[in-house]
Amino acid sequence: MAVAGCSVERSTVETGDGVKLQATIFRPEGDEENTQGNPAIVLVHPYSILGGCQDLLRGIGSGLASSGFTAVTFDMRGVGRSTGRASLTGFSEVEDVVAVCGWVVRNIGVDRVLLVGSSAGAPIAGSAVDKIEHIVGYVSLGYPFGLMASVLFGRHHKAILNSPKPKLFVMGTKDGFTSVKQLKNKLKSAKGRVDTHLLEGVSHFEMEGSAYDREMVNLILEFVKSL
Template identity: 30%
Template structure:
C-alpha cells in the first residue's frame, strides 16, 4: 500500500473523535523498507498555544525522515480542527494517542519501529503510552519534560505520571530517551538532575528497559538557537534513534 504525504487532514478515531494531522513520508529509498518506522510527535500544552506546527516539532521532522521514519504530527483534542475538548489531566489525550497509533499501524503496513516523541506537555502524554506488543519495537522520547509545573499541568495527578513512568522504565522492552536543557525556563537544573538520577536508578537491574538521559548545556525549554542548543539536541536525537 502506497501511503501518501498529507497535511492538516482529519483522522477519524473509533471513539468518534476527529484529530487534525499531517503525515510526512520518508525518502522513497527508505520508505520501501520491509520494516517501516513510524514517529508520532506530540506538541506542547494547547492552553498556552501548543500546536502540531510548533517550531521544535518542525525541527525534529527532518532527522526523523532522514532515518526512514514516517512522521505523524497532530493537534490534540480541541486544537485547530481537532474535535472534542482538552482535558485538565491529560489522561483522555493518552487514550487518543493510543487510538491514533493504532490507526497509523493499520494505515502504514509493515511498521516494526514506533517512536513516540513528546515535547513539553506532549512528553507527559508520551510517558503514558505503553510498550506495544512484539514484533513492534517501541521507543519514547521525552523532550523538555515539564517537571516543575507538572502538578498543575495534570490537575495534581503528578503521582500517576511518576508511577506510570516508573512502570515504563521497568518494562524489559522499553527504550526511553530523556533530553532537557540546563537553562530550562520552568524547571531548575538541580531539580532536573535529581529527577534524572532517580530515573536512572529505577532503570537499573536485570530485566528492565533501556534509558538514556542527555542534559544539553545552554538549552532553554524552547530550544532557541542560542548556545547552539537546538543543533546539539538534534544531534542527540539522530544518534539515538533506532
C-alpha cells in the same frame, strides 16, 4: 505538499470516543530499500492549553523524513481543526496518542513505532507507551518533572518510569520547569534502559524553538538506531 527531502500528506484519525484528529504524515523520498524496516516516529506536541500544536513539531517531522523515517504529527483534541476539548491534565489526550499510533500501524504498514513527546506532550506520550505493543521506544524532549508542573502532570510519571521499554530524556540544563537534580532523582526509579542528554545552558522554551530542530532530529536518530 512537498518539503525538501520528503512528501507531506494530511489525514484524519478518529479516536475511540469519536474525536477526529488532524494528522500530518511526513514521508521520506528516494530509495525505499533504505527506509524499509525503519519504525515510524509519532510526535506529540506541547501543552494544548498554552498554545501547543503540531506545527511546533513540523521541523523535526520533516527532518526525520529527510533522514529516511516516516514521521507523524497531529493536533490533539481541541487544537486546530481537531474536534473535542483539551483537558487540563492530559489524560483524555492519552487516548489521542493511542489512536494515532494504532492508525499508523494499520495505515502506514509498519510494525514498530517510536513515540516522541515534547514538553507536556512528554508525560502524555509516556502514559501511552505501554498501551500499544508496537511502540518500541520513547523519547522525551523537556519532560516537566518539576514540582509545579507535577500538580498537572504528576499522575503521568509512574507510567513511563515503570515501563520496561527503552527511554531517552533530553533536557536543557536551564529548563525552568525541571532542574537537572529533579530529572536525575526521578530517573533513579526508572525501569529498563534509560538514556539522558543534557543541553548545557539551554532553557525549556529555547529547546522547543526551531533553532534546535536539527539537534533534536540527530538525537532521535541516534537513539532509534541503537534500538
